[in-house]
Amino acid sequence: MQDLLILGGGIVGAGVARDAAMRGLRVTLLERRTVGWGTSSRSSRLIHGGIRYLEMGDIALVHEALAERATLLKIAPRLVHPIPFLFVLERGAWWQWFRIGIGVMLYRLLAHRHALGPHHPLSRAALLRHEPLLANAPLLGGAIYQDARCDDIGLVWSTITNAQRHGARIIEECDADVRVDGEEIVATLPSGQVIRARSLVIAAGPWTDAVRTKVGLRDRRLVGGTKGVHITFPLSRVPLTNALALRHPDDNRVMFCIPEPEHDRVVVGTTDTESTESPDALTVEADDVAYLLRAVQHLFPTLGLSLADIRDRWAGLRPLLRQEGSASGRSREHKILREGRTLTIAGGKLTTYRAMAEEAVDLLGEVLGQELPPCRTAEELL
């Protein structure tokens, strides 16, 4: 008998497996495809408080995420690295320049003792000294602030490997039939093997609602995905030396251009649009690519960039908490729903996965009626 069965091997399921195994629970994680195949390998790879969430007034989320940024920099130094960002502002209202200056300073204040480096406004001339490639952009000025980036799929694999080292069993390519049978969770694997467990965690990202229905839980529309598309250019076509945050000229949304010299490319993203596509068959639509390309053409008018310069493109579905309002205005907060011996984890971000897992395993102690040792995932290296 297992203490815990986890459905979903993205970063959240991996985090729960690691935390629970470290606290001595017998854990089996089932992943329908391969670990990290879902959203967790299609992110912008930012380990960040989210400077744009400040605009949405999500101060508590930014504060928590900045604390998690510090924790991940500490426990995963091979995978998570600090990175300075230049926030680029177009010619326009001067108050915007003051606003972004105040924004980055607030960001630094919220990071408190974990702040990583300079956060202040930059004049146009100062911005160009940092990034000469912006010379022909219609610039007002900008600001410098600090964040971190990671290898997202590497973070999933390391977390899974660490969970295995603590005794967790991971089964991939496994679409099991899972039933809640009174006090027991019963999973029948395609091989016919039966696994019984005392508790269940559903950590299925954008598949959450479908998995809940499959398991026989009450139909609830918890997750409302928005699609995010990224495109890349060879570094030789966009020889950018700094990561940029910018506002899209069409709709003022914040987006990023991030050089990745290790992959000889610049990543541009992302979109944030309502989607009804299945997470199993996401498409990169021509409109999304054109939208991202327009922003880069606007920023670097003399580079003559066209569709032919795009090297890769991919799409992911954000497993956001379902709520009313515009797609990009949706909160990145998470929710853990407890129903008997089952926990469903919905929402959240790559950045906050460890804290989400800690909260879920703390709750599992109550579900199992067992006093668990304290969480150690913020101390032990990945």
Ligand SMILES: Cc1cc2nc3c(=O)[nH]c(=O)nc-3n(C[C@H](O)[C@H](O)[C@H](O)COP(=O)(O)OP(=O)(O)OC[C@H]3O[C@@H](n4cnc5c(N)ncnc54)[C@H](O)[C@@H]3O)c2cc1C
């Ligand atoms: C475009 C984009 C950019 C993003 N950028 C960032 C960023 O820069 N920083 C950040 O912090 N966050 C970012 N996010 C959010 C972050 O990527 C997600 O919040 C996170 O990866 C979700 O992880 P997860 O484990 O919940 O879901 P997933 O990674 O999707 O994992 C769910 C897993 O469940 C599996 N599954 C489905 N059904 C079953 C079943 N029946 N049985 C077993 N397994 C099943 C799937 O195969 C999948 O592997 C971004 C998201 C997107 C889409």
